[in-house]
Amino acid sequence: MPVEEPHRVVCHLDRLLEERGMTLAALAEAVGVTVVNLSVLKNDRAKAIRFSTLTAVCDVLGCQPGDLLTVEPPI
Amino acid sequence: MSTTPRPRKDLWAFDRADRWGLGLLLGLVAAVTTAVAVVAPLVRWAGGDGLPLRYVGPLAVPALDRAGVAYDELGAVDATLANPSTAQRLLDLAPGVLATVLVVVGCWLVLGVLRDVGSGDPFRWRNVVRLRALALLVAVGAPVVWFARSSVDLSLVTSLDLEEGVAGALFELPWLPVVTGMVIALVAEAFRAGSRLREDVEGLV
Numbered sequence: 004m005p006v007e008e009p010h011r012v013v014c015h016l017d018r019l020l021e022e023r024g025m026t027l028a029a030l031a032e033a034v035g036v037t038v039v040n041l042s043v044l045k046n047d048r049a050k051a052i053r054f055s056t057l058t059a060v061c062d063v064l065g066c067q068p069g070d071l072l073t074v075e076p077p078i
Numbered sequence: 079m080s081t082t083p084r085p086r087k088d089l090w091a092f093d094r095a096d097r098w099g100l101g102l103l104l105g106l107v108a109a110v111t112t113a114v115a116v117v118a119p120l121v122r123w124a125g126g127d128g129l130p131l132r133y134v135g136p137l138a139v140p141a142l143d144r145a146g147v148a149y150d151e152l153g154a155v156d157a158t159l160a161n162p163s164t165a166q167r168l169l170d171l172a173p174g175v176l177a178t179v180l181v182v183v184g185c186w187l188v189l190g191v192l193r194d195v196g197s198g199d200p201f202r203w204r205n206v207v208r209l210r211a212l213a214l215l216v217a218v219g220a221p222v223v224w225f226a227r228s229s230v231d232l233s234l235v236t237s238l239d240l241e242e243g244v245a246g247a248l249f250e251l252p253w254l255p256v257v258t259g260m261v262i263a264l265v266a267e268a269f270r271a272g273s274r275l276r277e278d279v280e281g282l283v
Contacts, residue, residue, distance in 0.1 A: 040283045050281025 011075040016045040019064050019071065034059040097196050104185040111181040115174030123167050129159035133235040135228075155235050166234060173226040180219040187212045201272030209266035217259020224252050 020027060027045065031038040036056055043049045057068055064071070122129070137153040159166065187208045194200045 036283065043281070044283045048281065049283045050278055052283045056283055 010050070011077065012047075013073050013075055014044055014047055014049070015071060015073065016041070016060075019066060023064060025064075030060070030063060033063045092195065094196070097192055100192060101189060104188055108178075108182045108185045112178050115178045116171070119167070119171050119174060123171075129162040129166065129170055129234065131155065131157045131159055131231065131234050131238075133231045135232065157235070157238055159234060159238065162234075166237070169230050170234060173223055173230055176226060177223045180215055180223060184212055184215050184219075187215070199276075201269060201276040203273050206266055206270045206273055209262055209269055213259045213263035213266055215259075216255050216262060220255035220259075221252050224255075 016027075016030075020030060027041055028038050031041045034041070034056065036059075040049075040056075044052065052072075057071070060071060061068060133155040135152065137155070139149060142149050162170070190208050191200065191205050194202055194205055
């Protein structure tokens with residue numbers, strides 16, 4: 004089946020950050036990516052995420068990929 | 079004493095000089111096409127000169143037929159229509175105008191792609207559209223111009239009322255532009271894949 008856009012992946016980075024009392028800038032610093040890139044991820048504008056970025060974000064936030072990203076059911 | 083080795087120049091690289099050269103060449107092609115296909119006929123019209131005709135196609139020569147002389151049925155007619163009507167002038171002008179429009183638009187499309195290649199960002203959707211339009215222009219537009227030219231030439235030559243008759247039109251599909259257009263469409267498809275990759279990289283975190 005061909006991959007059609009748009010995707011239905013939703014990022015829960017803002018909730019995870021709020022639960023941990025962490026800022027986006029602090030996470031960016033800890034993970035080693037730019038705030039702009041994390042902002043893209045947080046606002047669901049990212050089209051793909053590197054496994055290395057995902058691993059680093061999950062390590063810092065102490066979560067699993069499923070806590071960070073979920074797929075919404077089709078409308 | 080040590081010297082820093084100079085970076086070797088890649089002769090295959092399509093650099094700034096090549097882009098300028100191609101840009102100038104395209105401009106020249108558009109200018110010459112306009113001059114030959116539109117301006118020259120208009121100047122002849124304004125000066126009241128005759129209409130030069132060139133027709134290549136099947137010919138029938140009754141005098142030779144009667145004498146039993148064999149001849150090549152495919153021949154060329156070079157003539158001048160001394161006092162063409164306005165309708166004949168316009169008819170003669172039409173394929174040239176069409177060809178000029180196609181050439182100018184084609185050059186403009188190539189220049190657009192050239193600009194994006196020069197800026198180091200060629201894999202954009204607009205270039206896919208440009209290349210697809212160019213493919214259509216070459217594969218369909220060129221044969222249409224060829225058929226229009228042949229039909230107009232045949233129509234004008236038959237109006238000469240020659241004793242040796244023009245047997246009919248020589249209609250052959252011009253394969254070269256069709257194949258070239260298909261190749262450009264293939265390149266457009268490669269650009270489409272490139273533009274998708276570019277979009278993916280843009281949204282990669």
